[in-house]
Amino acid sequence: MVVTTVKPAERHLRPYFRFIWPALIVSVLVIVFPWIFTLWMSLQDWRIGSARTFVGLDNYVGLLTNRRFLESIGHTIYFTILAVALPMILGTLSALVFHRKFHGRGFFRAIFIMPMMATPVAVSLIWTMMFHPQLGVLNYLLSLVGLPPSQWVYAPSTVIPSLILVEVWLWTPFVMIIVLGGLASLPSEPYEAAMIDGVSRWQMFWKITFPLVAPFLVVALIMRAIDALKVFETIWVISNGGPGTASEVLNIYLYAQAFSYNEIGTASAVVVVFFAIIVALSLVLLWARQKASWN
């Protein structure tokens, strides 16, 4: 649909800003104010209850040599790569399935998206019970197919893969929904043309579907990457960053600094670093998206 209205002058748009002001003021209070305050606090040496001194960039320098912090970055990267890649692949495949028309599709789709709607703390609690090495149902299922039992979240080597399993279970539907939106917006003309030319189904997928859906995939990728970097609740409930610090990702480390040790200065510096990582990554991905849509 092409709407050809005369481009309204700035003057005409101005009255609309009145609608925006209240929300903007509240956003500044609850969103922008914390950002500025955090930036300021990251330059202080401050434990709750004791005096505050200005230390400049000391908190940041301290982080660079802090082994636990650097390890938590490693855990975060490991977690994020798998917690993005697996739901992306599985979510895209399930979108291809749910794009087909079949009896009861709406109902099955409702069941499929249930995990991402369910309360994460409750879901984590269920998985905690399923992961139990002696009594958990997962080890029983493994024994049914003849596999040896696993320690799941109780061993340093298996804890992150186990947590990724939960993440995949939770967020595959999210990727599915976004890709499904992309598939639904596909025009039918290229397929008709390809059909006449006798193009195979596989070629149709790679040459037509994939490029047209690519922008949606990038959106799903960006959102998933941001959410995976920010992961907190599932890990906090299921393994609490343990055993030891084997599953301590950035957000868990941050929580410990801020609310267990009350090291507000250090925690604020972690927030700033964290935020910088997230913004940088989003910009790279957005740039990739623009490139993808030009081609």
Added chain:
Amino acid sequence: MKVRTKRRIGRALDKAGLAAAVAVLLAPCLFVFFWVLSLSLKYDIDNTAWPPVFWPEEPTLDNFVKVFDESPMFLYFWNSVQVTGSATLAALVLGVPAAYGIARARAHKMAAVLLLSRMTPGLSYLIPLFTLFQVLGLIGTVWPIALTHLVITLPIVVWIMIGFFETLPLELEEAARIDGATLWQSFCYVSLPLARPGIVVGAILSFISSWNNFIFGAVFAGRTTRTMPVAVYNMLTFESFAWGPLAAAAIVVMLPVIILTIIIQKEIVQGLSTGGVK
């Protein structure tokens, strides 16, 4: 003739393949929900049995009774309703007009501020706000929790409503303006009623995210101001082996959200997929 049978077999195979694919996709989800239901309906003797008991022989509601008896679940439920209700309502009051303004004035830079807020980890708001609320003496009431939930609900409402208002034709509003309506009147009497489906989706999605939120409540809540997810988490830390009541509590927390999801699943799919692409 041969070609037709071949085609028929092909179609049958295709159908069987599709059915198998759907079954495989749904199995993990169904199993987990089945398992929590099963745990919640069994006595703990069965819950810690090996091999696990899948079907409760004598289903019992004892676990649910226990959850409500041993903790002030109704109070926590009421806290959650207050927090989620007020955060969603405030988000609608502030966010719907804002989304309208952004959509009509094409002020997408303002929307970017909200996108940034989605990128920021929730924890990062907590340190400054915790300090602020402590200074203001608000810690221990539900209001700090409700206020911080705006960080979650406002972006959702604005995000979904921008997409929605952009699809509404300008002509109707213009017609109202020509007939002498003010901008505010044309918003209230023309755009708002047309946007009702979008408002419903935005409200429900922000309700769900706020209901599910754990971290804000975990930091700000005192003993009597716990929200449901915080209360359930506390049960886990204190009675990690009473699986029956734990499973029952998990179901109690999830139930409102699951019911809402079933009611509006179609709209959720639409709302998320259009909101995600903008």
